[in-house]
Amino acid sequence: MARAGTTARKTRNQMEKRQAIFEAALDVFSEKGLRGATLEQVAKAAGLSKQNVVYYFNGKDQIYAELLESLLQKWVQPLHDLSAEGDPLDEILTYVSRKVQMSRNMPRESRLFATEILHGAPRLGDVLPTDLKTLVDDKAAIIQGWMDAGKLAPLDPHHLIFSIWSMTQHYADFDVQVRSVLGPERSATRFEDAEAFIKDMLIRTLQP
Amino acid sequence: MARAGTTARKTRNQMEKRQAIFEAALDVFSEKGLRGATLEQVAKAAGLSKQNVVYYFNGKDQIYAELLESLLQKWVQPLHDLSAEGDPLDEILTYVSRKVQMSRNMPRESRLFATEILHGAPRLGDVLPTDLKTLVDDKAAIIQGWMDAGKLAPLDPHHLIFSIWSMTQHYADFDVQVRSVLGPERSATRFEDAEAFIKDMLIRTLQP
DNA sequence: GTCTATAAATCGATAGAC
DNA sequence: GTCTATCGATTTATAGAC
Incomplete structure (x- = not known):
């Protein structure tokens, strides 16, 4: 009882x-x-x-709420690990690698958060404007420091982070579309190809 | 009756x-x-x-199905308009502009398709592997032609299109998150900032 | 703790009068 | 065409035996 x-x-x-x-x-x-x-x-x-x-x-809602909460920490860990101590470009490319890996290995988690945010994130409470904003602001400041020091080309760090989120998560969230458009053959290597593409794009963009 | x-x-x-x-x-x-x-x-x-x-x-399902169908054409029009006749970089940057405009002015349509694809696109029938694939393959071939002619830096055209889709639609689909992270002040100019950022990134990347 | 049985609410869809 | 009334199916949640 x-x-x-x-x-x-x-x-x-x-x-x-x-x-x-x-x-x-x-x-x-x-x-x-x-x-x-x-x-x-x-x-x-x-x-x-x-x-x-x-x-x-x-009840159903409680399962969902506890599930979201239990995954949140793991979900933002890669960004959390981005360190001011490392080499600027290395740090960012490593972040991209880990995000692509997560799209490949944890597509369910990606789609869960995507659906939640897409519908207005009512169950994420005020985690977004507090914890997540603090984390992103923190990392954006690090990236801005690198740019100020001339180690990276000057770009808006917040939108840089958004671009990495969107490009990497796209391959988990919209996997059906990606595979449909690429066709069976090219789909086999979609994650490797995506990682190479995104890194290439970022290297060319961030080179000072 | x-x-x-x-x-x-x-x-x-x-x-x-x-x-x-x-x-x-x-x-x-x-x-x-x-x-x-x-x-x-x-x-x-x-x-x-x-x-x-x-x-x-x-019934409910029929409303949803007809709604999706009625919006499909309008949704892919910008990519359809990408022309082999224009200047390569201009054509791509114009495409980005139109996609950002759609995220700003048609966020409901963006979220509707996003939700549908996120859940496996059961109601989009086989439009994805046929019509959409054909359209993307066609435009990817045009972009590949520009690259082969030395007018753009060599990159995978399919993943280039994916990156534009993801980066631009991110600002409609995940608007709640974007605004939460940016805060009220910076959110006011998020679409202009996003457009400038994405174009900047693509110019640096695609410059031969 | 796990089961059977069932309550209670929600929702899509239909029937038929006007 | 629009209305009132209601059915039937689904689904969440609870009660109570064991």
Whole structure:
């Protein structure tokens, strides 16, 4: 009868079930969106009954909210790791590499956030104007410092970051379109080709 | 009793009602997606009753399908207009201008297509692998021709087009995030800044 | 904790009067 | 064509036995 949902202490088995539900929810929500997905689908994907899923979480919305929150940190980690200590161009190209890798290896997470933001990000609370803005402002200042020091060509750092986000995430979020346009053969190497293209573009652009 | 939905002949009043429904549907579907939106919301936004909306179209899915189809042509027009006859860099920069303008003036259309493709584009039929692929291949060949003639730096034309799509549409699809990160002041000029940034990036990249 | 059963709400669609 | 009334399906959530 004890609620497993939000209490602090949880058994190992409870954590495993919660993790299975998270995994299933990521599958279903990233493919159909919050409203398009049903609890039944999440439960089936997790190998549990619908009522059992409700037992571990309090409802569909809570699964979705906790899922988003649990992925947020991992999602912005690559930008967080961009360091003022490294070589300017290296740091930026490494960031691009990691973002392309994430589009390749974590397309579900990318689509989950994309759908959420596309619909106005009502469940991301005020994380965007606070935490994310602070992080981006911080990194933009580093990049601006590099430009002021003549190590990179002068460009708007915020829009530079936007351009990297958009170009890299495009290959996860709109994968169907990318593959349709490229055709089966060229789709096989789309991530490598994209990474090379974006890096090439940025090298030419950022060379002082 | 005559069905107004799919017959060929329609009165002026019928067309006006249908147009009002389209306009309302674009509002609601672009904000909440197909499943997230209800007929009631569309009807209210159109100033009609739910049953009346059903009378003009046969159901929610049909409104959505016809809406997508009616917007498709307008959506790809800028790329269609990219001409082999013009100056290479001019043609590409003009394309960027028009795409940024569309993000500014038609954000609902952008988000509608984005949501559809994000969820696997089930309702876009096989337009992607046929019509869109043909169009992109055609324009990519033109760009490749310019590169072969030494008028542009050599780059993968398909990924170049993807990069323009992603960078420009980013400002419509993820507008909430863009404004959150930029803050109120800098958001005021986000489209002008974005256009200048993207053009600057492409000029430096495409200069032979 | 997990199950069966079912309540409660939402929503798309239809019937039929006018 | 537009209205009132309502059906039927889906889906979330809860109650209670074990």
